[in-house]
Amino acid sequence: MIGLRTLVLNANYMPISIFPLHTIPSEDAITRIFNGNMHAVFNHNRKIGHPSLDMHWPAVVARNKNTRIRENVRFARDTLYYRDHGMCQYCETPLELRQTTYDHVIPRSKGGKHTWENVVMSCIDCNNAKGNRMPKDTFVPRQQPYRPTYWQLLANRRKFPITVDHPSWVDFFGDWEAEIFVR
Numbered sequence: 244m245i246g247l248r249t250l251v252l253n254a255n256y257m258p259i260s261i262f263p264l265h266t267i268p269s270e271d272a273i274t275r276i277f278n279g280n281m282h283a284v285f286n287h288n289r290k291i292g293h294p295s296l297d298m299h300w301p302a303v304v305a306r307n308k309n310t311r312i313r314e315n316v317r318f319a320r321d322t323l324y325y326r327d328h329g330m331c332q333y334c335e336t337p338l339e340l341r342q343t344t345y346d347h348v349i350p351r352s353k354g355g356k357h358t359w360e361n362v363v364m365s366c367i368d369c370n371n372a373k374g375n376r377m378p379k380d381t382f383v384p385r386q387q388p389y390r391p392t393y394w395q396l397l398a399n400r401r402k403f404p405i406t407v408d409h410p411s412w413v414d415f416f417g418d419w420e421a422e423i424f425v426r
Contacts (some may be wrong), residue, residue, distance in 0.1 A: 285411035332363035
């Protein structure tokens, strides 16, 4: 393993996914290029060490055929964080992803489900204060929990910084509103 990652784009040159950012090892990208499934768009500065190949490792590849974007987004801590705009849904304190906790609006102990429609992001203090109580005047989330579409999450995600592995990746994030950092 050489340790380089390759960004994967759809045939329309949009990232396949940013939940999480869809990358593959550069070795896998080379295999897919030779199989005819993808083509290189940008390369790393590093040559492939092979006597009969005069190629660089790919930094960005695009699929040769478009694939549909899945409208259903997986329920996970990061996607919930972006749906809830990175803030506690009770006190509206801005949170970092690693500071967040799940809060079940209807507690699981009282029949609440672990689903988009029942979970919100919460700071630790609010989550502890609410405990397993039912929503009342003091613990009503600022927004009703809902199942977001891919496009709603993408619009929210663009407001947060993102870190990428290669400068050429920045070109494929379009109208990103927050900073894009290159490792």
